[in-house]
Amino acid sequence: MSKEFIVGKKVRLVALPPYVKTAEPKPMLRPQNVIHLGEEGIVLDRRPGDFWGVRFEKGAFLMESQYIEALEDSTDTTAALEGELPAQ
Numbered sequence: 001m002s003k004e005f006i007v008g009k010k011v012r013l014v015a016l017p018p019y020v021k022t023a024e025p026k027p028m029l030r031p032q033n034v035i036h037l038g039e040e041g042i043v044l045d046r047r048p049g050d051f052w053g054v055r056f057e058k059g060a061f062l063m064e065s066q067y068i069e070a071l072e073d074s075t076d077t078t079a080a081l082e083g084e085l086p087a088q
Helices: 077-081
Strands: 010-013 019-022 029-031 040-047 051-056 059-064 068-070
Antiparallel strands (some): 010 040, 010 068, 040 051
């Protein structure tokens, strides 16, 4: 059973995968220490195989849904991504 997330909404890293894959046209494997437990990011898109593109502070990575959870917040992060609101 896979979790569903809304593009543009915030998620939190709840477990560290053994490695992370960058969400670039030519993905690269990176060590897990480029992100940290509890770090928050914004969902960019959904990818095949239960993966989600998530923008964290140090870049965008492909995350399996088991490693992230949705955050409840009232801020419209989609508008912030598009430059309509100041990022928090």
